[in-house]
Amino acid sequence: MFIGIDVACAKGKHLPLVICRQEKGRLLPIPLANHQIKPPKGLGNVLTLHDEVNMAFSNDVANYIETICDEFHLNPIRIGIDSPLHPRDNLLKRRVAEQALDKAGISCYTTPSSDDFEKIKAKGIAHLEANKPIQNLPHAHQIFMLLGFALNERLSKVAECIEVYPHATVKQLGVANIHKTKKNQAECQLSAMSHCTGWPKAESDWAQVDKICLGPMHDKVDAYSAAWVASLPEQDRICFGDAQKGDAIWIPNVEPIRRPAAHIRTTFQPKTIEQASATSHQRPCPACHQHLFKRWPFGWDAHAAHKCKGLKEAEPEARKTEFKRRFM
Ligand SMILES: [Zn+2]
Structure with a gap:
């Protein structure tokens, strides 16, 4: 142990x-x-x-x-x-x-x-x-x-x-x-x-x-x-x-978590995460680790399309595809 x-x-x-x-x-x-x-x-x-x-x-x-x-x-x-x-x-x-x-x-x-x-x-x-x-x-x-x-x-x-x-x-x-x-x-x-x-x-x-x-x-x-x-x-x-x-x-001895869009990375905004107290439905975003899904996977597509800072792709549809391929 x-x-x-x-x-x-x-x-x-x-x-x-x-x-x-x-x-x-x-x-x-x-x-x-x-x-x-x-x-x-x-x-x-x-x-x-x-x-x-x-x-x-x-x-x-x-x-x-x-x-x-x-x-x-x-x-x-x-x-x-x-x-x-x-x-x-x-x-x-x-x-x-x-x-x-x-x-x-x-x-x-x-x-x-x-x-x-x-x-x-x-x-x-x-x-x-x-x-x-x-x-x-x-x-x-x-x-x-x-x-x-x-x-x-x-x-x-x-x-x-x-x-x-x-x-x-x-x-x-x-x-x-x-x-x-x-x-x-x-x-x-x-x-x-x-x-x-x-x-x-x-x-x-x-x-x-x-x-x-x-x-x-x-x-x-x-x-x-x-x-x-x-x-x-x-x-x-x-x-x-x-x-x-x-x-x-x-x-x-690990590499930092991949943040492909490092150059456009902005500081974390606490208001994007709404609720505290972890329940079995809450899950941090597996790509950016900065967004909390209140009822995972509900809402993943909107987050992936527009907000997630952990994706490589730029276009909303491509971002959703990338997210799905890597994490769903
Ligand atoms: Zn994310």
């Missing part, structure tokens, strides 16, 4: 963790959202300031993975973690991996060094002791990394752990142009990934998406994305940073 974890989850919400198996070249997540055993619930930044709490949490995650493994008679092979696995080297301004992402024009937070983190923890604890509001906790966007370090330490005893970065993965796929919390962006990104992973394809697959783990859709998709990168052998991954030095962020 290949496992993906979206570490920065909301307090009190079950950790978004997706467990996948490979079958005939497809990466199939096990629908575990309604399973009686669930991963532990997010601690929130306040508790994450404490190493011993993170260690206990990581132990619960390890137990969860091992329990599911036993139940399905599968071995965990690799775990993709959406968080730094180690603090930054005290001598570096930015991690080697972060410098590589900078060069590629992919933004990312700076991982604090272990010296920095001692100060961050002390500052956070002083902040709370002074009864200052929790929402103003300093370094709030970096504290989750402490949990990432603890997860790596504990889960490395279960299987190999690699650091992944779902934002960089969708950049590579060429579908990062809308912010991930926008309506349906997550579905469109998942649809783009399905070209490589073989899932979700059929109607019945899309009906399962909601069940792969608990949490909002973009967390589910990030966790599946993490599992996807984990499922790839090293030669099928791209490394930002230096794997030898243990300072590496991995993305899939």
